[in-house]
Amino acid sequence: MTGWVRIAGLGPGAEALVTPEVTAALEQATDVVGYIPYVARIAPRDGLTLHASDNRAELDRSRLALSLAAEGRRVVVVSSGDPGVFAMAAAVFEALEAGPQEWRNLDVAVLPGITAMLAAAARAGAPLGHDFCAINLSDNLKPRALIEKRLLLAAQADFAMAFYNPRSGARPEGFARALDLLRQCCGGDRLILFARAVSTDQEALTVTTLAEARPEMADMRTVVIVGSSLTRLVDRDGAAPILYTPRSVPA
Amino acid sequence: MTGWVRIAGLGPGAEALVTPEVTAALEQATDVVGYIPYVARIAPRDGLTLHASDNRAELDRSRLALSLAAEGRRVVVVSSGDPGVFAMAAAVFEALEAGPQEWRNLDVAVLPGITAMLAAAARAGAPLGHDFCAINLSDNLKPRALIEKRLLLAAQADFAMAFYNPRSGARPEGFARALDLLRQCCGGDRLILFARAVSTDQEALTVTTLAEARPEMADMRTVVIVGSSLTRLVDRDGAAPILYTPRSVPA
Structure with a gap:
């Protein structure tokens, strides 16, 4: 058996947002490696070994995946969202680069997924419809x-800005400082979206302004998007307002 | 019949990268609206009307979609990639905001997709594995x-930087100037990826340095990613090198 590693994005939560490419890789896998809540999304079956590990164990997990593939196993490393955006792909390549030479000959590929900021933006409208950054x-x-x-x-x-991991349990004051800084640079009227657990049962969206934003509006499952100076809110009767950034900047 | 609009991302090209959510919306649609090559990806069937229009007709196309939904039709507006990233979502919301009041009561939603920069990054490794921007x-x-x-x-x-629409047919000199500017700011050794038509038969990836980069390496179907100062290339025997940005920045 020729081993391989697929670093796969499971999207933000809903099964309808998992690509067929990722589903096919999971069907062929002998091993699934990942953070506990992501591995919990994979249905057990005969011939599939699930290796769930804790947060912050990214390099250990990567080495496990590469070692298993070197033994001939077909390994899917699962990430939420897209593995290339603040997720497992870079960790696997760090481990590969630092590891034994034979790991460089392994068949390793990244299977993209719907990353949290794009799922959140879609739900709110199109706040990332013009130039933006992800931090x-x-x-x-x-x-x-x-x-x-x-x-x-x-x-x-x-730029519009998307923030991952806005508020850590260990150091929550960092996000409060970031909001203060943004209020100073962008003004209190600037629009901000807090999008929690998009596409899951726990989904919750809040659109407000920097003046009204509070650090407690974010937790570890929240992605935050701050609009550009042109980002707008379109009010609607009986439906959530639409948050979007126009495509044009006037000269 | 209650009409709706779904602004759907078809991903970069391969069917295996279309989410089940988008596939389901297309199955329920009475009308598909979009730019000619994207509408060409949709299989014709009884009961489905395809409305293909030319590039730069985004607002006309958006008004058509909203008008059809207001008449009770189920309309999918197709974008390549993700509709919220330099694609149709912002255009539809611009048209909605400027249109008749009744359009604000329509059932309109964005269905995210795999945007070009994430497909390109996945194919090359993980160049967007740390903070980045999209321009x-x-x-x-x-x-x-x-x-x-x-x-x-x-x-x-x-930031690592992802560039959409790097080189327009009408004004190709803009990209040459952008490369000059980047060479001045980032130095000639900085890594750059040209990823064309990822996931299609025409896929072609080139990784080089800013010193070696030439404007002709990009066309309208190319997404360009410039690494950060920490982006690395891992050489492999008999396989393409891996381009990735480590997760950490040393203090």
């Missing part, structure tokens, strides 16, 4: 000063 | 000076 607000893997520098430059560029 | 390089809808300002600020922020 991981967690300071686990980079200095807080770099995060704040990027927020300032993104505000100067007038 | 539409076309100057059809915004001033060239704003594009250049955003490139400079994105380089200062050390």
Whole structure:
């Protein structure tokens, strides 16, 4: 048996957002490796071994996946969203680069998925319909000063901004500081979306302004999108308003 | 019959990258509206009317979709990639906002898809594995000076950058200027990916450096990704090298 690794995106939660490519890879797999809640989405079956591990064990998990593939197993590493956006793909490649030479000959591929910001944007309208950036607000893997520098430059560029991991359990004050900084750069009227657990039973969307935004509106399952200066809200009768960024910037 | 509009992302090209949610909407549709090559992807069937229109007719197409839904039709507006990223969602909401009041009561939803930069990133490795931005390089809808300002600020922020519509037929010199600017800000060693028609028969990927990059490497079907200062290339025997951005930034 020739082993392989597929680093697969399960999308934000709903099965209807899992691509057929990912479903097919899961059907062929002998092993599924991933963070506990993502592995819990995979139905057990004969011939499939599930390897669930805790958060922050990304490199150990990656080494396990590569080792299993080197033994000839067909391994799917599951991520939520898209594996290439603040998820498992970079971790697997870090492990591969640092690992034994034979790992470089493995058949490894990334299978894209619907990342959280795009699912959230779709549900709210089209806030990322013009130029935007995506920033991981967690300071686990980079200095807080770099995060704040990027927020300032993104505000100067007038990007819409999508924030992953806005509020960590360990250091919740970072997100409060980020909101303060954005209020200073962008003004209190700037629109902001809190989108929690999009496409699941726990889905909750809140659109407000930076002036009204509170850090407690986000948790670990929330993606936050701050509009550009042109992002607009269209009110509707009896339906949620539409948040969108026009395609054009006037000269 | 109660009409609706679904603004659906068909992904980059392969059917295996179309979500089941989008497939289900197409099965229920009475009308499909979109740009000619995207409508060409939809199989004709009894009871389904295909409305293909030319490029740059986004607002006309959006008004058609909303008008049909107001008459009770079930309309899918098809985009390639994700409709919320430089595609049809913002256009439909612009038309809705400017249109008759009754359009605000329509059942309109966006169905996300795999956008080109994520498909390209997956194929190359994980170049968008850390903070990044997405910029539409076309100057059809915004001033060239704003594009250049955003490139400079994105380089200062050390974002990886994904570029849509890098090289227009009408004004190809814009992309040459963007490459010059990036070479000045980021240096000639910075890695750059040209990914054309990912997941189709015409797929072609080139990874090179800004020093070696030439404007002709991109056309209208190419998405371009420029790495951050930390983006790396892992060489492999007998397989394409892996382009990825590590998750960590050292303090």
